[in-house]
Amino acid sequence: MSNLTVYIAITNHGFGHAARTAAIAGQLQKLLPSVKLIMVTTAPKWLLECYIDGDFSYRQRGFDVGVVQADSLKMDLDATLAKWQNIIASKDEIIAEEVAFCQEQGVSLVFADLPPLATLIAKKLGVPCWMSGNFGWDFIYRDWGKEFQAIADWIGECYQQCDRLFRVPMHESMDRFPVIEDVGLTGGDPKYPLDKIRDKFNLTQPKERTILLTFGGLSLDAIPYQNIDRFPGYQFITLDAHAPDLPNLVKVVDRAYRPVDFMPLCDRVVSKPGYSTYAEALKLQIPIVSLTRTGFAESEIILNGMQDYGYHQVISPDLFFADNWDFLNLPLQPPRVSAKLATDGNCSIASSIVDYFNVNPSC
CATH class of the missing domain: 3.40.50.2000 (Glycogen Phosphorylase B;)
Structure with missing residues (x-):
């Protein structure tokens, strides 16, 4: 495949989703230096640069809400609901704008953690949508009462259109996704002596x-x-x-x-x-x-x-x-099980993207 361009959409929630997705993107760039990465997120560019050593395109867009929060523990459910209602009302305009952008850039794969609109953008564009994560936003919202049920249903329908989910450890079932591949832990690794x-x-x-x-x-x-x-x-x-x-x-x-x-x-x-x-x-x-x-x-x-x-x-x-x-x-408690988690999630996902492009580098 000649056009090695990946549109990487990251959920609009804190820094964690951006960090773990940027770690995968950084691994992909190491395996396939010719790949063009388009990082689509409201997280700051400097955060992505901590995980991606080479060049990438930075598109500051948010296609979901996550949770509106004052800090890492305090949630504002009313503001979260209002923002989601605005996004869904504007979804056709958002999709059209992103599809036009992707066509200009020659995008051949959409990869997302885990904004539901990414699946609709990919479908309209005519390319696969792959995702990674340990939970879907519908899973979070279903606990929040009847006001969120219609939004959770809509999100679940979007996730059903995902072509391939890389499910990382410590996950909910994520059974709305039709194709699930379990991988190891993702995230950053120390990079300084x-x-x-x-x-x-x-x-x-x-x-x-x-x-x-x-x-x-x-x-x-x-x-x-x-x-x-x-x-x-x-x-x-x-x-x-x-x-x-x-x-x-x-x-x-x-x-x-x-x-x-x-x-x-x-x-x-x-x-x-x-x-x-x-x-x-x-x-x-x-x-x-x-x-x-x-x-x-x-x-x-x-x-x-x-x-x-x-x-x-x-x-x-x-x-x-x-x-x-x-x-x-107080003393620390030991692990409750003797099994160990796989730690190769970055490499597994990046290698799968390399395979999609029909090139040979491996971790």
Whole structure:
């Protein structure tokens, strides 16, 4: 196939979907340097550049909502519903505009995580739509009452038109998708020498006394950083630019660095439920301390997966926002099962796209 152009549509929700999809795109570019990547997302370009080393086209568009949130835990369902109603009302115009763009660019494959409109764009364009993910948005919305049922039904109908789903671990059934292929964990890998990280950020404590705090692109409102003072023998790392200056808090503001780049130097990661953070930590076998999250159906699934396959600790938001962080003194729990998750999702998906283009490189 002569035209090696992939239109990659990413769901409009936080940074996790963009990070894991960009990691796949970056692997594809390594296997097939001649491929043209069109990254279609509202996530910032600098985030994609952390995962894709070479050139790509950046098209700032959003075709779904995900969840409107004030931070990584607080959801606004009314605003989410209103935005979805606007998108569905405008879908014909959106599809026509994107099809015209794809025709100009010579797109021969649509790949998506996991905006439902991507399937309709691909059908109108006359090319396959492949997707990857661990849940569909209809799965999330069905828990939110009758106001969301029509939207969930419409999303499910879109997903039924997907030609191939790469289902990653810690997933719901995703049985609306007609063709499902299970793959390993996706997400980023560390890309800097650990000695360079230690020297650049003056990480003086050993791994056993180093803790990474990461809560996704939206972070959390009012993280109680003052609790760090209670652990003077530890060093904490955060990529939150708004964190206070504390003696044992390393604040990383250089956007070239990602949480996964620090994980190998840490004893544990303190986070909220999120596939990308969990997957990157599980791939590196770094223990996870996770808050719980209510009202978001994916959370229970991935919390169970995290407990099954990694050393872990599950805490309530009340414990996290308390004024002591005593949970850091408690022992971690071992994985609940002995089986290991496959970690080759990036390569499996990228290799399948290479095969679609009838070229030979492999991981």
